[in-house]
Amino acid sequence: xDEVAPALQDLxxxxxxxxxxxxxxxxxxGGAASLTFAVDTRRDGxxxxxxxxxxxxxxxxxxxxxxxxxxRLQVRARQAGLPVAAVVAVASPADGLGDGFVMERIEGESLxxxxxRLPDYAAARAAMVGQCATALARLHAIGPGEFADLPxxxxxxxxxxxxxxELYRGxxxxxxxFDLAFAWLAERLPDEPPAALVHGDFRSGNFIVGRExxxxxxxxxxxxxxxxxxDVGWLCTNTWRFGAWQRPVxxxxxxxxxxxxxxxxxxxxxxxxxxxxxxxxxxxxxxxxLQLAHAHLSGVRPSVELAAIGRRVSxxxxxxxxxxxxxxx
Amino acid sequence: MAGHPDAADLxxxxxxxxxxxxxxxxxxxxxxxxxxxxxxAIVERELRQQPERVERAALARxxxxxxxxxxxxxxxxxxxxxxxxxxxxxxxxxALTEATLARLAVDNPNFSTxxxxxxxxx
Numbered sequence: 153x154d155e156v157a158p159a160l161q162d163l164x165x166x167x168x169x170x171x172x173x174x175x176x177x178x179x180x181x182g183g184a185a186s187l188t189f190a191v192d193t194r195r196d197g198x199x200x201x202x203x204x205x206x207x208x209x210x211x212x213x214x215x216x217x218x219x220x221x222x223x224r225l226q227v228r229a230r231q232a233g234l235p236v237a238a239v240v241a242v243a244s245p246a247d248g249l250g251d252g253f254v255m256e257r258i259e260g261e262s263l264x265x266x267x268x269r270l271p272d273y274a275a276a277r278a279a280m281v282g283q284c285a286t287a288l289a290r291l292h293a294i295g296p297g298e299f300a301d302l303p304x305x306x307x308x309x310x311x312x313x314x315x316x317x318e319l320y321r322g323x324x325x326x327x328x329x330f331d332l333a334f335a336w337l338a339e340r341l342p343d344e345p346p347a348a349l350v351h352g353d354f355r356s357g358n359f360i361v362g363r364e365x366x367x368x369x370x371x372x373x374x375x376x377x378x379x380x381x382x383d384v385g386w387l388c389t390n391t392w393r394f395g396a397w398q399r400p401v402x403x404x405x406x407x408x409x410x411x412x413x414x415x416x417x418x419x420x421x422x423x424x425x426x427x428x429x430x431x432x433x434x435x436x437x438x439x440x441x442l443q444l445a446h447a448h449l450s451g452v453r454p455s456v457e458l459a460a461i462g463r464r465v466s467x468x469x470x471x472x473x474x475x476x477x478x479x480x481x
Numbered sequence: 482m483a484g485h486p487d488a489a490d491l492x493x494x495x496x497x498x499x500x501x502x503x504x505x506x507x508x509x510x511x512x513x514x515x516x517x518x519x520x521x522a523i524v525e526r527e528l529r530q531q532p533e534r535v536e537r538a539a540l541a542r543x544x545x546x547x548x549x550x551x552x553x554x555x556x557x558x559x560x561x562x563x564x565x566x567x568x569x570x571x572x573x574x575x576a577l578t579e580a581t582l583a584r585l586a587v588d589n590p591n592f593s594t595x596x597x598x599x600x601x602x603x
Contacts, residue, residue, distance in 0.1 A: 326554045329577055331561040336568055397593040456517050463523055463588040469581045470594045477574050
């Protein structure tokens with residue numbers, strides 16, 4: 153991907169007004185909808201490690217934000233005191249870089265199974281309970297006036313449920329457990345107008361973690377205006393514990409401590425609804441698995457990886473059943 | 482029959498081949514070879530365990546009539562969608578749990594909730 157290096161160098165020189173040289177561009181991940189590159193640069197002679205993220209060739213997931221919007225959102229979140237990489241430059245069409253932006257590269261561990269299991273990260277895991285609670289409380293406290301200018305999707309929990317049900321039905325798959333879950337949620341999700349800025353994918357796997365704890369929150373592309381308990385429940389969904397089910401908060405912490413820290417940081421907690429959103433989380437990931445498998449089965453994106461993800465549906469089904477029978481998983 | 486490989490044996494043989502060549506691949510190809518090996522392991526377990534038999538028996542008992550698994554599933558979904566059945570229906574959660582555990586034993590027997598439920602039967 154070194155062909156983007158000259159365009160990136162021009163963009164960075166223009167935006168910073170400084171002497172920036174791009175030495176190397178390395179593709180990090182090959183998601184179809186979004187591409188991420190590590191960019192090694194020197195600024196006034198010193199190493200300046202950056203990340204360039206841009207939309208992929210294919211259409212983004214339904215509801216996913218344009219990279220330019222994501223960049224503006226990251227700036228707001230950082231201003232609100234969340235650990236988020238600083239945005240360095242946003243590409244405009246004339247730059248020839250597509251819909252993309254450049255941010256600072258924060259060193260650390262991004263592979264959840266590593267920071268959830270390795271003894272070296274024990275202190276990080278302990279610290280992350282409070283750090284994640286504080287980050288979410290700060291995010292959810294951002295006033296509507298501060299994001300009204302951003303084109304963000306908005307939906308009440310009830311409306312989001314209906315939209316996801318229609319997505320599920322569109323695949324022509326019959327999952328009795330999913331239908332049971334949709335009906336159960338219909339009785340429990342409020343229809344109050346959405347008012348809070350929600351990250352939408354706040355979970356283990358979307359963090360940069362150092363030995364001391366949470367360094368950065370990544371992947372803002374599913375951000376939307378919704379209900380704060382969406383984020384609180386999603387972080388506790390069993391899928392994102394990566395096998396460490398005894399630690400319900402992202403595989404690293406206890407639920408009570410996390411909930412209490414969220415309240416202590418100024419968040420308004422609805423414990424019951426947070427639990428409802430844990431079941432919602434399993435259902436949401438299950439429908440995402442159907443969607444990914446559908447991309448393979450329909451011939452849009454033939455891939456053994458996507459076909460295999462279709463068989464993760466039964467994981468979400470057993471989690472939903474466990475919650476319905478025992479109150480939690 | 483000794484010397485006559487059945488479908489599961491053939492799948493297992495291909496899986497062994499994939500493991501052998503995987504070390505010579507790199508990057509995305511190596512990753513996809515690993516995924517392909519996992520997929521073949523699922524196929525092999527499905528051939529040997531036939532989880533649809535368990536699902537069919539569990540759903541037939543719940544609904545009071547037999548049928549093809551896909552038809553039983555569709556009938557159950559229709560009843561859940563129009564509210565004739567719900568989470569309070571006696572036997573519903575147990576039947577779905579039985580069917581789902583049979584599928585998970587094929588899809589991912591290492592999954593945490595599968596192991597929990599197998600280690601501590603209800």
